[in-house]
Amino acid sequence: MFKQKSENHTKIIKIALIGFGNSACRLAELLIEREKEITSKYRVKIIVTAIATARGGKIISKEGINLMLALELVRSKRSLAELDKVEVLENTLDIIEKSDADIIIETTLLNLNNGEPAYSHIKQALLSGKDVVTANKGPLAFAAKELFKIARAKGVALRYESTVMDGTPVFNLVKHTLPLAKINRIRGIVNSTTNFILSEMEMGRDFAPSLEEAQRRGIAEADASLDIEAWDAAIKATVLANCLMDANLKPSEVIRKGISEIKKTEVLEAINRGKKIRLVIDIERINSSIQAKALPTEISKEDIFYNIDAFSNILALETDLMGTLMIVEQDPTLTQTAYGLLSDLLSIIEDKINL
């Protein structure tokens, strides 16, 4: 109510899409579909001045790339270099540097060992004074403190809502709606693939065909061991610990066990005892240190976690002032992940307008 929009004319916001896979393409669609609404509400026109893909080329266009055409090319496995009036570069870091973008949207693939190349992309963008939105967990899991420090020093934003529960508000929820509250524990089901496999096994299906179906539906990571061996859950636990509980964990420090050794008979036997097995992350403040686990855990049937089936996710935040608050994402689709990127982007834009 206090904030006054200081300008009446439309401001141009330039963004660069670093990574142009499923979620970035869906974001591009949302930017097209919602263009009028965004311009009328935020008084900005968002133009994409650079796109870097792994196999479809890396291009810059200072006047703005035609997103419709870019989407068509990528979907037909052609190169973005075919677009008119674009400059083609070889190196993604050059793209970031020369794109003239205000905001970088980083959605390259997760690397489990060191968060690269996303880490370098984000670091370079922040050092160049650009705001960053990322869906990539790696940089936050491996270098959150360093990246936040650079962002603070440069006076730019680093947003990462979609790293843990797609577009479901987690980090923005804590930042904007839980002032002063201290989070003492976070429990959650945050890996859709394992949750789907366990849910299917409860209905009598075997492990292998359940995994295949998750892959067929595009939910499982390309490298299925990331999901099955609980690496995805462990990395998400690390991001939550580092970003919401001020920890300094590494993914390798999370006590971790996957679901590959769980047999269908075990799952069914648990059901008979009124229990379900779920891959649960549990991050707890114990004295002054933070301990994180990602383990198959029996859930009793009175627990709200019991009905988190298939692709749904849940997080329970235990706080000092607000008791326990849970957030559920029901059966997410690609749109939700893209929406996480969009909501981060719009919140950065809103802050810019309020300057």
Added chain:
Amino acid sequence: MFKQKSENHTKIIKIALIGFGNSACRLAELLIEREKEITSKYRVKIIVTAIATARGGKIISKEGINLMLALELVRSKRSLAELDKVEVLENTLDIIEKSDADIIIETTLLNLNNGEPAYSHIKQALLSGKDVVTANKGPLAFAAKELFKIARAKGVALRYESTVMDGTPVFNLVKHTLPLAKINRIRGIVNSTTNFILSEMEMGRDFAPSLEEAQRRGIAEADASLDIEAWDAAIKATVLANCLMDANLKPSEVIRKGISEIKKTEVLEAINRGKKIRLVIDIERINSSIQAKALPTEISKEDIFYNIDAFSNILALETDLMGTLMIVEQDPTLTQTAYGLLSDLLSIIEDKINL
């Protein structure tokens, strides 16, 4: 990251507590307990310059009221007029007018017929250019559009987070974390008393002793029919519809049925069929109009609502861009309600600092 605190000195923020029952008293305690943290984080010192109680007096003190002493007096059923250096007034509207407060915290009791006297308190405060935080559903159910219009015209804030789920973020969640998303349907369990009674009946207890226990624990409204006849749920549905779905409903337009006619045998018979009966609100956009219901509803055991027992609450927001998002408040206490007031207060202060 863009926002710079423009001042380094501590700013005085004056607030008036209109209503000084359980939740306002708990807020006063939180302001005492967290004073240092608030001053260090927000660079403000909050002082209470007026308190209006129903039976303990109405006082003003321009230098600030000693909250410790005020709490002691109220708890021993003595009058606030006993405090040193306070001016005693007869009329709450005079208190609001003369308090010199920047922000009014309205927590008087709910009136089902017209939202008075909270409506007049809030309207007067807004017209005098004061920001308002309220925990009272009445004014939002009866006059949301009018009050928002006044707030906009006067450039002040009207916040009401604790009206529906105590301090659990609902309105602030939508405002701050779901940009552009349109809410098409809201379902929820939002009345703790009926939920507790139904949960107890499932365990074999009768209706009357279950209600008595809810009252003994301070959860049920003083007038139990507000809960039992689903008026509380209907009013909350109205507030959600008017504030999140741009409706213009009145509580009497909500299709409403209470739980007073539900027999223990029905509850147990439902359990045997794998169902629970819960008082569910359901607000739906149907074509261009909004329809709201508050009805006893059978929940099947696969539903996440099934495990919302006792005093817990849930809201499911169905949106166009973010799919279905649920928020659960587990076993709230008085602190959560007070925290809702505190978080609204701090968010107004944050906006003021960023001016």
